[in-house]
């Protein structure tokens with residue numbers, strides 16, 4: 408049996424604590440976005456003191472003393488920078504005089520379009536993946552592994568937690584539908600800038616394209632804008648397609664990719680989860 412030195416076990420103890428409390432990183436990140444901290448720092452020119460932040464965000468008097476702790480925690484894992492205050496500026500052990508700045512990660516969370524070149528904010532993406540549905544589903548992992556549910560074994564912990572898959576939940580909860588679709592759209596915008604900028608030649612000779620599981624059409628709109636000769640359509644479930652106002656640029660088709668896909672020159676797929684979840688169905 409492997410033996411470990413005291414140093415290794417001490418280091419492992421630290422790593423175990425880091426892993427144990429890892430979920431707090433996602434929750435603190437979500438909190439930073441919901442409080443508007445990246446935008447507040449950006450609007451101050453990229454640097455903000457604690458009083459600046461307290462001015463900009465809506466925090467009641469009774470909670471103000473806790474903001475430096477949140478900022479320190481976010482700083483510890485690279486969301487913000489914090490310039491240490493001079494010793495005399497510390498109030499009650501907290502960083503009253505600290506100056507907080509954006510890192511490349513929090514820069515991606517700033518709403519102002521153009522702040523990151525052509526890249527929009529990824530805050531909607533973060534919020535789409537830290538929902539109560541996702542967190543609760545993750546907490547059902549041990550229950551999912553240990554329950555012997557026969558044919559239902561292929562179902563994911565998400566269904567164990569919510570009695571429906573993600574698409575079913577989005578169908579019954581319009582707010583979740585909106586939050587998830589906005590998240591996918593923001594992430595796709597960034598990915599499409601890269602795809603079109605670097606691999607645009609894959610669209611040479613294509614005259615029609617269907618983005619299968621294309622959500623609210625971020626990818627299809629980006630392709631249609633960059634390559635106006637390509638007739639772009641989006642195939643997605645009714646709850647998604649019905650939430651998109653017609654834009655005259657992309658055609659939205661309500662349907663089930665597992666049943667049929669409209670005839671087209673090219674199929675565009677950015678639906679990793681669904682293909683993985685239905686791999687047996689698709690690949691036989």
Ligand SMILES: C[S@@+](CC[C@H](N)C(=O)[O-])C[C@H]1O[C@@H](n2cnc3c(N)ncnc32)[C@H](O)[C@@H]1O
Nearest residue numbers: 591592595620621622643644647663664665677
């Ligand atoms: C992970 S999201 C990706 C959305 C979009 N492709 C993007 O990357 O921004 C998956 C999308 O597939 C859609 N979807 C799931 N099952 C589907 C099905 N059976 N037929 C059509 N669309 C489906 C969902 O509604 C959702 O919009």
